[in-house]
Amino acid sequence: MNCKNFCNQVSAYIDGLLTPAEKELFEKHCASCAGCAKETAELKNLRLSLLSLKKMPARAGFETSVMAKIESGAGLASFFETFFRAAKAAVLVSLVVFGIIIAFDYFTPAVAQPTASGGSIAALNRYVLQSAAVNMSNEKLVTGR
Numbered sequence: 687m688n689c690k691n692f693c694n695q696v697s698a699y700i701d702g703l704l705t706p707a708e709k710e711l712f713e714k715h716c717a718s719c720a721g722c723a724k725e726t727a728e729l730k731n732l733r734l735s736l737l738s739l740k741k742m743p744a745r746a747g748f749e750t751s752v753m754a755k756i757e758s759g760a761g762l763a764s765f766f767e768t769f770f771r772a773a774k775a776a777v778l779v780s781l782v783v784f785g786i787i788i789a790f791d792y793f794t795p796a797v798a799q800p801t802a803s804g805g806s807i808a809a810l811n812r813y814v815l816q817s818a819a820v821n822m823s824n825e826k827l828v829t830g831r
């Protein structure tokens with residue numbers, strides 16, 4: 687046994703749940719490892735302290751009210767309420783961000799478009815190049831790259 691195995695088994699040891707072989711390995715490790723021996727002693731003392739605490743009776747009807755809440759699914763309803771509240775907030779934030787992006791795009795200067803009837807190939811090329819430049823600068827403003 688090593689210290690990692692010890693950590694996995696210390697609770698079972700203190701509660702008396704290890705098999706005789708596991709218990710023997712555990713105790714062998716404690717005999718050779720001061721740190722694990724100290725931790726075992728501390729946990730044993732903690733267990734004894736907890737067992738010595740005075741038992742307090744629950745108020746009348748406590749168990750019945752807890753069982754009624756469990757059976758009615760009140761805890762589950764509260765979970766879904768929380769989930770949907772968070773989902774609504776996420777949608778709202780997304781809409782605000784989307785609105786900012788659309789508004790930003792709307793207010794950036796547009797390129798004059800060539801008319802469908804007139805205009806030369808050179809004017810069309812100029813339009814395409816200007817559009818690309820505006821798109822690239824918009825993208826740079828939005829993404830920062």
Ligand SMILES: [Zn+2]
Nearest residue numbers: 688689719722
């Ligand atoms: Zn150890």
